[in-house]
Amino acid sequence: MTTGLKRVGRLWRYDPGLLLAYGLAGLFLLVFVVWPLARVALEPTVADWRQVFTTPRWQRAAGNTALMLVLSTTSSLLLGTLYAFAVTRARVPGAQLFSAVPLFLLLTPPFVSGLAFILLLGRRGLFTYHLLGLETSIYGWHGLWLAQTLSFFPVAYLVLRGAFMAADTSLEQAARGLGAGRWQVLRSVTLPLVTPALLAAALFISIGVLGDFGNPMLVGGRFQVLATAVYTQLTGWASFGTSAALGLILLVPAVLLFATQQWVQSATQGRYATVGGRSSSLPPPAVAPWLHWSLFALCVLVTLFVVANLGVILMGALTRLWGVDFSLTLEHARYVLSHVGGLGNSLRFAALASVLCTVLAGLVAFLVKRGGVPGRTGLDLATLLPAAIPGTLMGVAFVLAFSQGPLRLTGTGIIIVVGMAVSYLPVGYRVCAAAIDQLRTSLDESAANLGASKLTAFATVVAPLTRQALMAAFVFCFVQSVGTLSTVIFLVSFDTPLASVTILNLADQGSWGRAAALAAALIIVTMVALALLFLITGRRFKPFQEFTRAGA
Amino acid sequence: MNSPSSATPRRNLGQRLARLALLLAAALVLLPGVALAQGEVRVYAVINDDDVRLLAEMFEAETGVRVNYLRASTGELVSRVIAEAGAPQADVLLGGPSAQHIAIAETGALAVFHPEGAAGLPAYAVSDEGYWTGFYLTALGIGVNLERFEQRFPNEELPATWDDLLNPAFDGEIVMTDPVSSSTAYLFVQAQLQRLGWEAGWEYLEALASLVGQFPASGGAPPQLVGTGEYAIGVAYVHALARYRNDGFPVSTIVPPATAGEVGSVSVIAGGPNPENARLFVEFVLSARAQEAFSAQSFTTPLNPQAALPGGANTFAEFDLIDYDAELAGEQRDEVLLLWQQVVD
């Protein structure tokens, strides 16, 4: 403690800029992460807790949540890994094209995917009913499983693709040369090489599944999970206590998973040295023909689904009444034009949140990894904490923490921007921290040696050299923020409508055409904004490696 | 390869421009969103987006006061009004059953206001203390997707009473909202308990629950799911079903005997930023012209006796309503929901 104070004293004397940045970052995390969580944790009364623990319904919901956690995480991981393997290692025909496909799913707000999922595969789905004449029901755990698998596999793909690309192919060739069969190479060399990436993807996905409320709400049917309960308890009966209690229960597995991953990661550190390193120029060993073509079929299937997913939204936007009257109309498009405010807000807030998130992620990563400031563990944990908080709980926490008193922020754009930034801070932080870890310490030490204060070293050396990571953090936060629903649904107000919330409202009212039109507009505008961003920065952007590194 | 040669002057300029643009955007957004408080009223609207927009446009045309509204689900806006008590952001809560307004009034978040428009209304549509006033009526009904029903049950009659829903053939084809998360569904559950008595009521609910295919969380979901043919039969408010029918979905609306109704209410939020305009707006909503226009679009039944009944809406007399005890419903809530969860799951 005394050494901590001593260090602060020294900073004050020698590097007040860093102390200021440290103080600001710390204050931000205290106010916008720790305080809301503390506030929400104090909300449930003893009676609320007793009710939550004794009601069979919530016990069952907890069981269901656990089931989906296992099922969806496993299947998303499997699909994402296979897909990544197909486009990087099996080199299926059209791999270049296929490699971009899952990114479109990431650009689609989760809630919109759920909607498209029903339009396609529902009881009256375009595919199941109108094309195949099937009378299947997707409502239930199996439909939810499928929907979550498709929603979350792009995350696994994103992380694994980078890992496969970074893993040294010469090791696999060497294993082949030593007489290992194709399957043995895969099992004994390739998979161990990408293990850290698998673990990281598993964590990202499982926390996503825990917090997912869009999919269970739309396709879960009678199958209830905790995340939906958090939402419905609040929106249905204004039970802040029950809602908060259920959300806090969700926090337990999330934190456990998180801790486990951190532990495994540090325990196996250094064993997978080639991941993230320079890849070999050797081509990977060929896969068996049957596997090659099966993977190709898988890629085609996924691509068809993605195309259908986007197509059905466009189609819904341009037809009069889904399922009844498929005649073309511009009526919904006109509605969108009269609601550009929400669309503009979504973009502006997401852009601002991404700037905030990126600056904070980079700064905190630097402070923790290289800053030599006291209390780094606390800073690290506070930054990673939001990763374990389901979006809905975060929204509830923000409402509780910032509706009253001197910190009253509800109704302003600031709280939405901050909410978005905090939600995606952990991923951005991990990406930046991993990038800084890769940076030789001698670089910022030499900057210091040449007379740069820590903050200057960050601005002139560390930040420019980790710009790929900063960019990855920015784009990730932006894409996610534009479509986010759970965190911001309670935060929008009169002057701060958001497109995603309006889409939910429209869908809730049954105005599917308008919902689809607004969703399509949101997706298109997001793509255009990203394209502009890349055009302006003019840098070749390589998010895969950054995300892989964050995992490894 | 990160070729450092990419850092050409042109790019640096581009980056600077991008930075400038971001700063500009930041400045734009961070300018506080303080609209002119003068000449404005802020409305939390539970009713449909189109309907609140209709009322807003009429009101603006009449008074010149701008209506700024936020549309969301009942529960969400009720939560907001309660959470914001002391520093409210909105002036008026428009729509939602009287039971919810009563619940908010108990927290002290509503202002006392006795509008002139309340004069001609029935007693059940006016708060004694002046916290809320009813402006429309709707009732629970059964929606049937005719297309799906024909196809699935060519030999069955359309359900006409609540008891008809217990036909075992309908297994998995009924959709109703979850009372734990929706006030609409709780109204239905209470209606059955009050209609049949406690014992028989639970027997009925238990039998029905076993046939229900899905209990979505939102009251807006059943009409939608029935309208699009995801389910054949749904329990919902009749006006919501009527809207789908009017949009062209093959939906038939049935109002069974012994149903329960909802008084859609409006209230002034205590300490809102524009109290004068809030009262002005509430008076407007209660006026015959507003209710006529509103009912014509929303298919609800106007409460103002001077308002003409629009085509497509149900007259109030059509409803065979039970003598619903809202007070009892409020008292029993926790007990009923606990039992319900044991019955359903």
Next chain:
Amino acid sequence: MLAPDRNSTPHVRLTGLGKVYGDTRAVTDFSLEVPRGSFTTLLGPSGCGKTTVLRMVAGFVEPDAGTVSIGGVDQAGRPPNLRGVGMVFQDYALFPHMSVLKNVEYGLRRHRVPNAELRERAARALEQLDLTALAERYPHQLSGGQQQRVALGRVMVLEPEVLLMDEPLSNLDAKLRLRLRAELRELQRQLGITTLYVTHDQDEALSLSDQLVVMNEGRIQQVAAPQRVYAGPANRFVAEFVGLANLLSVTVREVGDGYVNVSAAGQDLTACLPDERTPKAGETGTVMVRPEHVVLSEAGAHVPPDTWRASAVIASHGFFGSFERYWLRVEGASEVWLVDVPLVSSGFTGSGSTATNELKGRRTALTIGSAVTLSLLRGTASWLW
């Protein structure tokens, strides 16, 4: 402005430095005085704590115990950017996103040198190090030697009073290393800059230093001029780490002024006696002989009188260009001896043969398993302990 006794007080004084990482004591009770203008080298195997010491001086590592004082000023708590100490890193740590010129200007900018002066000083530094033509290149476009020069120039342009170098030559090929070693020494002499140099390469350490500090396991083993360290290693570790050493068990017969007469394997032998060591007559000890001080002869050949000798069998041999090295099993010695035989001179003194013939003859005679006689050059043995 000059401190009194500016030249007599050490420029850098390290007192009782200690650093512990987890369970390992990286540096223990490390005290050293670095005279102004001197070239002091920390030599030791990897992991001996030498780099940690350097980093404590630079301010990257905070000592757990002891003090670092530079120019008489205690540096405790002072961050690296305010120590006025230049450092060249093992990996050079050039900023990959900046051109050579920008790298060189970096420190000047940090010190807020006015633009005109900054440009001039940078240009001068580039010219001095023959880098002017490369000013617009980026580090990855430079050869290892060029990168090394940029790393040095980037520091020298700031005209630091103390220069720290952490194995600056270890990433270069052998020939370049030799050339840069000479350049480095020349530059340091010219500028008179106090230099603290870290290396694990004994040749580098011996050829560069004014003062050599041998370290092992976090502790100082010996501090002395290179010649002294080589001739009179303080202990077995130094003897074996700095150069190669053959050890001989002896019994002390008589102690003289700077020498000691001992008896080894029944023969008399005189060994140098480094300072501070005072063996007593009758006690047993160890004497060291460097490989180049041993003469090999054919078994039974004539050896000058009063020369210590022993019979040995060749266990192995290897060709090293300018000399040939033999591994010998020596009668009465438990450890294998090393003997270096220079190839140009008459290293192998077979009886009566010429150099050319010796070479030929030895090839046939001195194969593995051959019996030889070895003798020690007079006055080359050193008393160890």
